[in-house]
Amino acid sequence: MKFAISSKGDPISNSIMQKMKTYLIDFQLEYDEDCPDIVISVGGDGTLLYAFHRYRSRLDKTAFIGVHTGHLGFYADWVPDEIEKLVIAIAKTPYQIVEYPILEVIIRHNDGGREARYLALNECTVKSIEGTLVMDVEIKGQMFETFRGDGLCMSTPSGSTAYNKALGGAILHPSLRAIQLAEMASINNRVFRTIGSPLILPEHHTCMLKPVNDVDFQITIDHLTLLHKDVKSIQCRVASENVRFARFKPFPFWKRVRDSFVGDIER
Numbered sequence: 001m002k003f004a005i006s007s008k009g010d011p012i013s014n015s016i017m018q019k020m021k022t023y024l025i026d027f028q029l030e031y032d033e034d035c036p037d038i039v040i041s042v043g044g045d046g047t048l049l050y051a052f053h054r055y056r057s058r059l060d061k062t063a064f065i066g067v068h069t070g071h072l073g074f075y076a077d078w079v080p081d082e083i084e085k086l087v088i089a090i091a092k093t094p095y096q097i098v099e100y101p102i103l104e105v106i107i108r109h110n111d112g113g114r115e116a117r118y119l120a121l122n123e124c125t126v127k128s129i130e131g132t133l134v135m136d137v138e139i140k141g142q143m144f145e146t147f148r149g150d151g152l153c154m155s156t157p158s159g160s161t162a163y164n165k166a167l168g169g170a171i172l173h174p175s176l177r178a179i180q181l182a183e184m185a186s187i188n189n190r191v192f193r194t195i196g197s198p199l200i201l202p203e204h205h206t207c208m209l210k211p212v213n214d215v216d217f218q219i220t221i222d223h224l225t226l227l228h229k230d231v232k233s234i235q236c237r238v239a240s241e242n243v244r245f246a247r248f249k250p251f252p253f254w255k256r257v258r259d260s261f262v263g264d265i266e267r
Contacts, residue, residue, distance in 0.1 A: 001029050003090070004036035006051040008043025013069045016080055017042050020067075020087060027091035038090065038246055040065045045073040045162075049222045052121045052243060059119075063097055063246040065090075074161055074260070077251055089248040096247045100174040101203065103156045104239035105221060108232045116228070118221045119239055122159030125184075125220045126209060126234060127151035129227075132187065133217075138208040139201065146212060147194050149186035154179055154207065154236045158243070159222075161257065169198040173253060177203040177238055203238035210234075 003024055007017040020040060025031060039055055039062055041048040048066050055062045067086070068076030078086050089095070103120040118124070127133055133151050137144045155164035157172035160180055165171060169182040179201050186194040201207055211217075216229045245251075 001038065001090075002032035002036045003029055003038045003040065004031065004033045005040045005042060006047055006054070008047045008069065010043070010069070012080070013042045013047070016067060016069065016083060020083060023084075023087040024091065027087070029091060036062055038063050038065060040067060041075070042067045042069060044068060044070045045075050046223060048073075048075040049121055053119075053222065053224070056119050059102075059241045059243060063095075063244040065246050074158070074256055075245075077245075077247065077249065086248070090246075093248060098245045098247050098251070099242035100158050100245070101156060101177045101179075102158075102239045102241060102243050103154060103179055104235075104237055104241075105154070105219075106235040107219070107228050108235070109228075110215065110230045110232045119241060120154075120159070120221045121156065121243055122162050122222045123153055123155035123164060123220075124236065125151055125153045125163065127184075127218045128214050129216045129218055131214070134212040134214070136210040136212055137181075138210065139199075140205045141208075145194050146192075147183065147186060148192050149194070150184040152209065153182045153184060155182065156180075161260070164198075165261075167198075170200065171257060172200065179203075179207070179236060179238055181207060181236075201237075206235060206237040208233055208235050 005017045007013045039051050041051045066076035067078045105118045105124045107116040132148055135147045137147055157176045158174040160172045164182050167182040169180050181199040210233050215231050217231055219226045219228050
């Protein structure tokens with residue numbers, strides 16, 4: 001089996017990376033950064049996002065494992081004290097593959113040129129370069145509303161605990177094949193009106209954002225910030241690809257949510 005390791009870059013993460021690399025090679029596994037079967041992310045959720053985008057062309061062949069060296073994260077099953085246990089599991093134990101849906105974003109331009117396609121593990125956000133964002137929102141080919149406000153966020157179930165939650169969106173279990181549209185500071189008065197609530201769309205529904213006036217936008221794809229000019233439309237839907245995680249033990253999602261946002265409650 002071939003493996004690669006992505007590190008956050010701090011001394012602790014780098015030390016763990018080197019230790020795991022040495023151990024796994026001793027177990028006759030092959031280190032291959034180009035075509036790995038497993039990618040081990042050592043750091044935080046941001047480190048795993050980086051690894052996801054680095055290997056986005058191999059999502060059907062590569063599975064991810066998260067080792068967290070900071071605060072509790074949603075993409076990390078393992079902590080530094082469990083490194084030896086993890087190495088033995090990777091080398092000796094058949095692992096379960098768990099697949100979660102991701103977001104496909106297609107940006108088309110008015111000049112009719114080549115469209116840009118992106119995949120997001122967490123979310124895509126759209127904001128105007130200057131002033132208020134004004135977008136027509138179409139769902140499944142039908143006009144739904146004209147949004148006016150600071151911006152829009154389209155998230156995956158895996159990413160629903162990130163920026164989406166800060167915007168008042170719902171937390172979705174990552175096994176659900178859906179995407180969620182959340183508003184950023186929408187304008188609602190006697191003249192302008194939006195739904196004002198997050199929308200959860202199933203995988204067979206496509207959301208299309210079409211500019212009403214401005215055509216230049218700041219668009220984020222997870223941790224990447226992009227500037228797209230002369231935009232005709234932004235299409236969002238559940239991608240045909242999935243992200244794959246290698247699991248050697250149960251992943252208690254709702255316990256992770258509780259530990260991250262509620263914690264122990266004294267009675």
